[in-house]
Amino acid sequence: MLLKEEFLNYQRKKENLEFLARQQQIKESLYLYLLQKREETAISLAVTEPISKIVDAAFSSDYPVSPRRNIVFLIAIMIGMFVPFSVIYIKHLFDNKIKSRQDFEGKISAPFLGDIPQSESHDESINTNSKSSSAEAIRIIRTNLEFLANKIPENLCKTIFVTSTVPKEGKTFVAVNLASTIALSGKKVLLVGLDIRNPKIDRYLQLPAQGLTNFLSKSNENINDYIVKVDDFDSFFILPSGVVAPNPVDLLMNGKIEKMFDDLKKEYDYIIVDTAPVSLVTDTLLVAQYADIFIYVIRANFIDKRQIKMIDDLHRQKRLPNMSVLLNDTRWRKPYAYGYGGYGYGYGYGYGYGAEQEVEKKPWYKWFSK
Numbered sequence: 190m191l192l193k194e195e196f197l198n199y200q201r202k203k204e205n206l207e208f209l210a211r212q213q214q215i216k217e218s219l220y221l222y223l224l225q226k227r228e229e230t231a232i233s234l235a236v237t238e239p240i241s242k243i244v245d246a247a248f249s250s251d252y253p254v255s256p257r258r259n260i261v262f263l264i265a266i267m268i269g270m271f272v273p274f275s276v277i278y279i280k281h282l283f284d285n286k287i288k289s290r291q292d293f294e295g296k297i298s299a300p301f302l303g304d305i306p307q308s309e310s311h312d313e314s315i316n317t318n319s320k321s322s323s324a325e326a327i328r329i330i331r332t333n334l335e336f337l338a339n340k341i342p343e344n345l346c347k348t349i350f351v352t353s354t355v356p357k358e359g360k361t362f363v364a365v366n367l368a369s370t371i372a373l374s375g376k377k378v379l380l381v382g383l384d385i386r387n388p389k390i391d392r393y394l395q396l397p398a399q400g401l402t403n404f405l406s407k408s409n410e411n412i413n414d415y416i417v418k419v420d421d422f423d424s425f426f427i428l429p430s431g432v433v434a435p436n437p438v439d440l441l442m443n444g445k446i447e448k449m450f451d452d453l454k455k456e457y458d459y460i461i462v463d464t465a466p467v468s469l470v471t472d473t474l475l476v477a478q479y480a481d482i483f484i485y486v487i488r489a490n491f492i493d494k495r496q497i498k499m500i501d502d503l504h505r506q507k508r509l510p511n512m513s514v515l516l517n518d519t520r521w522r523k524p525y526a527y528g529y530g531g532y533g534y535g536y537g538y539g540y541g542y543g544a545e546q547e548v549e550k551k552p553w554y555k556w557f558s559k
Contacts, residue, residue, distance in 0.1 A: 361463050364463040372423075485513065490520075
């Protein structure tokens with residue numbers, strides 16, 4: 190048994206030696222093959238001429254070739270100028286609203302009466318203590334009206350109609366405050382609510398429900414029964430619009446309007462009439478013949494510039510006699526915002542009330558802010 194085990198061990202060792210010998214021969218032949226190929230490649234490279242050679246040694250600049258700083262800065266400046274100017278141009282290209290007098294100057298032949306700056310309160314009513322920019326603007330407009338009415342004899346009543354293109358332009362605001370301003374000067378003033386479709390005077394003053402429409406719809410009525418005196422005023426009276434009538438055109442054409450104005454002109458110095466918008470209904474054109482002066486209210490940032498032609502046609506065709514244009518709800522920057530200080534209302538509206546107040550100081554970058 191011992192001899193048999195030794196024999197088997199001998200056989201295993203012999204087989205292992207034979208296996209290692211075979212692996213050595215394989216690797217040796219592979220190594221010799223690769224060594225032969227390397228030598229052949231070296232020989233082939235040695236006998237081949239190079240296709241290029243170095244003429245001059247390379248050199249580099251102290252500044253990068255790309256990107257070039259000057260070009261980058263130039264492009265950045267051009268883009269920085271182009272983008273904001275493009276935005277401003279596109280904004281003005283699509284902006285079709287009337288913003289200032291320059292938008293319709295030269296396009297409307299009617300005289301320009303003045304403008305009223307944006308009021309803090311849309312229901313403001315001017316009294317003796319009013320010192321706002323709107324109050325000062327109304328006073329200037331009252332003065333300008335005297336030049337328009339210089340052809341009317343001094344002892345005759347002046348009838349002033351106030352209208353607009355569409356509702357919400359501030360014609361009632363202008364009519365109420367213009368009437369109260371004239372009344373404060375000692376004149377006897379009557380404010381007539383002739384916008385009988387959509388009356389708005391009751392938003393500013395406490396008025397009874399009955400008024401003009403009740404007078405026109407009934408016979409044998411006294412117009413003085415519907416006229417009310419405004420509190421805190423000595424010579425300010427109002428004829429309310431009355432109830433909203435289903436047939437406003439028929440009421441305005443029944444012949445009582447002419448007699449009513451003839452009677453009222455004998456009792457008052459000024460008659461201010463708040464009429465309906467001219468582009469929506471024909472009410473204003475039906476009664477336009479009774480007006481001495483027409484104030485056409487245009488609200489800034491509200492009316493389309495395409496409406497300018499219609500307004501000019503009304504004046505050229507004399508459908509609204511002695512017509513003048515008033516710009517309402519303009520946005521004015523206060524002078525102290527530019528560093529001038531002390532003028533109170535903004536350029537063009539007086540300078541007394543703000544002179545004694547402490548001037549607000551602003552840094553330069555806020556000069557152009559509201």
